[in-house]
Amino acid sequence: xxxxxxxxxxxxxxxxxxxxxxxxxxxxxxxxxxxxxxxxxxxxxxxxxxxxxxxxxxxxxxxxxxxxxxxxxxxxxxxxxxxxxxxxxxxxxxxxxxxxxxxxxxxxxxxxxxxxxxxxxxxxxxxxxxxxxxxxxxxxxxxxxxxxxx
Amino acid sequence: xxxxxxxxxxxxxxxxxxxxxxxxxxxxxxxxxxxxxxxxxxxxxxxxxxxxxxxxxxxxxxxxxxxxxxxxxxxxxxxxxxxxxxxxxxxxxxxxxxxxxxxxxxxxxxxxxxxxxxxxxxxxxxxxxxxxxxxxxxxxxxxxxxxxxxxxxxxxxxxxxxxxxxxxxxxxxxxxxxxxxxxxxxxxxxxxxxxxxxxxxxxxxxxxxxxxxxxxx
Ligand SMILES: [Cu+2]
Numbered sequence: 001x002x003x004x005x006x007x008x009x010x011x012x013x014x015x016x017x018x019x020x021x022x023x024x025x026x027x028x029x030x031x032x033x034x035x036x037x038x039x040x041x042x043x044x045x046x047x048x049x050x051x052x053x054x055x056x057x058x059x060x061x062x063x064x065x066x067x068x069x070x071x072x073x074x075x076x077x078x079x080x081x082x083x084x085x086x087x088x089x090x091x092x093x094x095x096x097x098x099x100x101x102x103x104x105x106x107x108x109x110x111x112x113x114x115x116x117x118x119x120x121x122x123x124x125x126x127x128x129x130x131x132x133x134x135x136x137x138x139x140x141x142x143x144x145x146x147x148x149x150x
Numbered sequence: 151x152x153x154x155x156x157x158x159x160x161x162x163x164x165x166x167x168x169x170x171x172x173x174x175x176x177x178x179x180x181x182x183x184x185x186x187x188x189x190x191x192x193x194x195x196x197x198x199x200x201x202x203x204x205x206x207x208x209x210x211x212x213x214x215x216x217x218x219x220x221x222x223x224x225x226x227x228x229x230x231x232x233x234x235x236x237x238x239x240x241x242x243x244x245x246x247x248x249x250x251x252x253x254x255x256x257x258x259x260x261x262x263x264x265x266x267x268x269x270x271x272x273x274x275x276x277x278x279x280x281x282x283x284x285x286x287x288x289x290x291x292x293x294x295x296x297x298x299x300x301x302x303x304x305x306x307x308x309x310x311x312x313x314x315x316x317x318x319x320x321x322x323x324x325x326x327x328x329x330x331x332x333x334x335x336x337x338x339x340x341x342x343x344x345x346x347x348x349x350x351x352x353x354x355x356x357x358x359x360x361x362x363x364x365x366x367x
Contacts (some may be wrong), residue, residue, distance in 0.1 A: 025307055036242065037283035039235070044321070046238035071321075079345050084233075084240040105346070108239050113322050133360035137179045145246055149181045 026134045028056035028094070033126065033140045036104075040117035045069075046101045047109040047126070052057055053094040060131040061092040068124050070113035077105055086110075091131065104145070119140045186277065188342065193358050195344075202338040209300040213279040213292035220337060222291075226261040228333040229343075229352075229358070232309045234270035234324050235282045243347075244330070245286045250349040252287055255356065267293045267303055269311040269326045307331055307339060332356070334363055 016106050030050040036046050053059045064072040073091045092107070094100050109126075118124065122142040129135050189197040207220040229248060233241035248264050253264045266283060268274035271294050274282075279292035297304045297311065304311075311326040330352070333339040341359050343352055 001345075036238070038238065038242065039281045041281040042235050042238070043273075044236045044238045048241075049259060074203075074367060075239075079240070079328045082327060082329045082344055083325055084237075084328035085312075086237075086239070086323050104243050108240060 008133060024045045026130075026141070028053055028130065028134070028136065029060055030128055030136055030138045032101075033138045035111065035118060035122075035124070035140050036145045037118070037120050037142055043113050045111040045114055045118065046104075047111055048071075048104060049109065050099060050101045051092070051094050051100040051128075051137075053096060058094045058096055059094045061094065061128060062090070062131050063129045064109055065129070066111075066124060066126045068115050069111045072112070073110045074107070075110045076107045078107075080140055120144065173254065175321055178247050190196065194362055195342045196341045197328060197359055197361075197362065198340055198342070200340075202334075202340050203306070204274050205303070205306055205337045205339060206301055208306065208360060210293045210299060210302060211276065211295055213276060213283045213294070215276050218291065219291060223265075223266070223333055224337050225317075225335045226263045227259070228265055229261045229357075230267060230303060230331045230333065232267045232269050232327050234268050234302060236270065236321075236324070237324070237334075240328060242286075244328070244345075245290075247347045247352070248288045248330070249298070251352045251356075252289065254349065254353055256289070261357060263291060264289070265291045265293060265303075267296050267309075269297055269304065269309065270324050270338060271295045271298055273320075306333075332359065336367070 027111055029050075031052070032064070033047060036048075051059075051061065058097040064074070068073060074092050075086045076089060078085050078087060080145045089107075091098065100107075120142050123138050123139045125139050126144075127135055127137050155325060171205060175355050181321045189199055190194065205220065205223070210218045212218040212222075220364060229251070231241075231244055233244065235241070245266065252262060265285065275292055276294055278295050283290045283292040283344075293303070294300045297309075299305075309327045311324055314325065316322040328345040330341065330343040331348065334340040339356070340363065343355060
């Protein structure tokens with residue numbers, strides 16, 4: 001797994017000169033990227049993340065991708081009149097000098113059709129693409145979901 | 151006192167009721183919901199009283215492929231949540247909360263049962279449900295095939311669910327009830343626990359409801 005990630009990483013580096021790492025010159029920090037451990041048979045996983053925009057310009061996340069999943073979408077869970085639903089967002093705006101947290105029960109990344117089930121300790125890489133063309137590669141941690149107080 | 155109304159269209163009648171009740175002696179605010187009176191005071195919030203719906207016989211299949219019917223909920227306190235395994239956020243959050251609740255309540259009561267009912271029987275096969283259920287707690291029960299079966303719990307309780315773009319896309323999403331329903335040992339639909347769900351809140355609500363029912367019966 002590691003090997004494949006490494007190869008893909010190097011491949012993309014050559015492909016696109018604007019690629020930068022998580023702590024980087026793009027002015028956007030991506031941290032706490034984690035995927036919730038799930039039953040091995042489910043076809044949709046979920047990831048949560050913190051996006052920090054250190055620049056004085058609005059940033060817009062337009063896509064997240066990984067060869068491990070058929071697609072990744074930005075969603076928001078909504079509970080209205082006691083009915084739960086999810087709405088898809090085509091982009092996510094991070095205002096200048098601010099931080100956006102994707103947390104359980106709210107905004108999240110939907111990871112469709114994992115090629116292999118993920119286990120605790122796995123560290124798949126996700127690529128975050130912004131509207132200005134900047135791509136940031138981040139390693140996710142597969143972790144157990146903990147019940148947390150709001 | 152007036153916390154969360156289940157539907158905004160009840161807001162005005164509820165406010166009128168509140169004003170009338172405030173002048174009288176009552177401290178219950180009752181809202182009409184599927185022929186049940188839903189108690190809204192803090193102690194017994196979510197209780198369907200005085201006329202809880204009697205659940206009739208039904209025949210479903212559990213996550214091991216065994217028959218599951220009225221006799222399987224009779225004599226037990228059942229907590230029922232409706233969802234689907236392709237729901238990666240709200241459903242596992244609720245299931246984790248229920249695992250927490252169950253681990254606590256099972257220390258004190260022998261007849262607690264947690265049931266997950268899929269609203270997506272097409273994709274949620276028995277095998278999928280089985281792996282899903284045991285991920286959260288080996289003792290949980292998963293019911294498949296449910297919404298399509300006559301007299302199913304889904305239909306008797308009147309659970310709303312809605313498929314989004316099912317025809318176009320196999321990654322379709324399902325809108326569904328986020329409430330947890332409680333059926334008492336006499337198989338009466340006794341309470342609805344409203345989101346957001348927290349273990350401490352559910353445990354306290356349950357203890358109050360159980361005490362109330364034990365005193366009545
Ligand atoms: Cu989603």
